[in-house]
Amino acid sequence: MSSPTQPNAADEAFQRVQAAYSSLSGAKDPASIMKAKSQLSSLAMELSRAVQSPHEAATAFAMHNAVHPCYRAAADCGILSQWPKETMTASELADKTGADSRLIVRVMRILTSSGVFTEVGEESYTHNALSTTLSIPAFLGMVKFTSPGVSRLPEYLSATSYRNPGSTIGTSTPFQYGNSTPLTFYQALAKDEKARNGFDDQMKRHVSMERAKSQLGFALIYDFQGEIGPLITSSEDVALVDVGGSQGHVLEDVKKHLTNLKGRLILEELPETLESIKVPEGVETVPYNFLESVQPVKGAACYLFRQIFLNWSDKNGQQILRNTIPALKPGHSRVLIMEPVLPPTGAPLQAALMDIQMMQMGGGLRTEKQWRAFLSEAGFEATRFLRSNSAYTVIEAIHKP
Numbered sequence: 553m554s555s556p557t558q559p560n561a562a563d564e565a566f567q568r569v570q571a572a573y574s575s576l577s578g579a580k581d582p583a584s585i586m587k588a589k590s591q592l593s594s595l596a597m598e599l600s601r602a603v604q605s606p607h608e609a610a611t612a613f614a615m616h617n618a619v620h621p622c623y624r625a626a627a628d629c630g631i632l633s634q635w636p637k638e639t640m641t642a643s644e645l646a647d648k649t650g651a652d653s654r655l656i657v658r659v660m661r662i663l664t665s666s667g668v669f670t671e672v673g674e675e676s677y678t679h680n681a682l683s684t685t686l687s688i689p690a691f692l693g694m695v696k697f698t699s700p701g702v703s704r705l706p707e708y709l710s711a712t713s714y715r716n717p718g719s720t721i722g723t724s725t726p727f728q729y730g731n732s733t734p735l736t737f738y739q740a741l742a743k744d745e746k747a748r749n750g751f752d753d754q755m756k757r758h759v760s761m762e763r764a765k766s767q768l769g770f771a772l773i774y775d776f777q778g779e780i781g782p783l784i785t786s787s788e789d790v791a792l793v794d795v796g797g798s799q800g801h802v803l804e805d806v807k808k809h810l811t812n813l814k815g816r817l818i819l820e821e822l823p824e825t826l827e828s829i830k831v832p833e834g835v836e837t838v839p840y841n842f843l844e845s846v847q848p849v850k851g852a853a854c855y856l857f858r859q860i861f862l863n864w865s866d867k868n869g870q871q872i873l874r875n876t877i878p879a880l881k882p883g884h885s886r887v888l889i890m891e892p893v894l895p896p897t898g899a900p901l902q903a904a905l906m907d908i909q910m911m912q913m914g915g916g917l918r919t920e921k922q923w924r925a926f927l928s929e930a931g932f933e934a935t936r937f938l939r940s941n942s943a944y945t946v947i948e949a950i951h952k953p
């Protein structure tokens with residue numbers, strides 16, 4: 553990476569941005585487009601740093617902590633919610649919200665310069681794509697729900713002698729410490745209806761976003777037809793169990809689009825989640841707590857864990873896998889894990905941020921090397937790492953007694 557002290561650092565950074573932009577324009581398949589976008593975004597940030605002196609860059613970095621509180625305050629007082637007309641002045645926003653107009657101008661300076669809302673004139677603003685998306689209650693709910701765990705991370709890490717969160721059994725997670733609660737993230741979510749709705753809503757939006765990428769939606773994440781199809785000999789056979797599958801979106805797409813795939817499709821979730829969802833047609837449900845008991849559905853061809861292990865420490869994650877072993881039929885059953893896998897170097901900022909969000913639950917993202925070690929310790933071997941058309945990788949694993 554260029555140092556901002558080099559005289560030609562900005563030129564070099566700009567040339568790299570140009571080259572990355574050309575790669576993006578030339579990218580054809582979804583995986584190359586994803587990779588090129590991520591690279592361009594990282595290089596654009598590098599360019600931004602390269603045009604600043606180290607002192608300017610450090611000052612901007614140090615004061616960045618104002619952005620989230622301004623977003624939350626703007627949402628709380630009603631600035632983010634629907635506007636009666638396209639362009640609103642600070643004084644109109646003051647009338648609408650009851651907040652002081654001079655305060656609104658100060659908060660809006662932070663937001664507009666961060667890309668949230670567009671400033672169209674003096675003290676005059678319009679919503680834009682980012683402010684509209686950030687006004688969805690799910691985003692605000694999740695920011696609020698997860699803020700204490702993240703903001704009190706320094707105190708937590710000092711109190712735990714800088715152990716990697718999740719590595720010491722019996723230690724509370726940053727989420728528990730930050731919120732002064734004995735409840736785990738999901739236990740707290742179950743007791744907080746607003747936060748739970750926000751979480752469910754965010755999952756639903758994530759589902760629509762993923763489905764928008766292809767007509768086949770989640771049926772594309774793996775070659776279910778080719779890989780599992782031949783293993784199913786009777787309609788009583790279980791083809792796929794989606795463990796912690798939320799609203800059953802993966803199974804819904806498999807049922808809808810892979811009509812030649814025979815066999816039962818089973819959604820497993822916590823009882824409170826199963827009570828709150830509309831189960832897709834043709835999908836069976838089994839209430840299951842994957843930490844507490846052995847996998848109840850025996851001999852399925854495939855057990856899918858999508859975005860599960862990132863929520864849990866290695867110890868808990870390995871318990872989830874060990875709870876699966878008694879159900880596996882040798883030579884028939886496989887485990888599929890779908891998560892973002894961190895590259896060994898040059899991780900995109902978004903992935904690094906997601907890792908810290910997960911850290912507050914004692915979990916985190918893993919590199920391929922860490923996945924192999926994690927699986928091996930639980931008695932599994934990763935047979936393939938398959939890249940998808942999203943930031944996720946499908947890890948195929950089998951039990952190795």
Ligand SMILES: C[S@@+](CC[C@H](N)C(=O)[O-])C[C@H]1O[C@@H](n2cnc3c(N)ncnc32)[C@H](O)[C@@H]1O
Binds near residue numbers: 821841857863
């Ligand atoms: C991050 S979400 C992933 C949902 C879904 N697999 C997907 O990728 O869209 C994690 C899911 O795990 C479920 N979950 C959390 N703790 C669980 C437990 N102990 N047993 C079973 N499911 C659990 C949650 O209800 C939630 O739906």
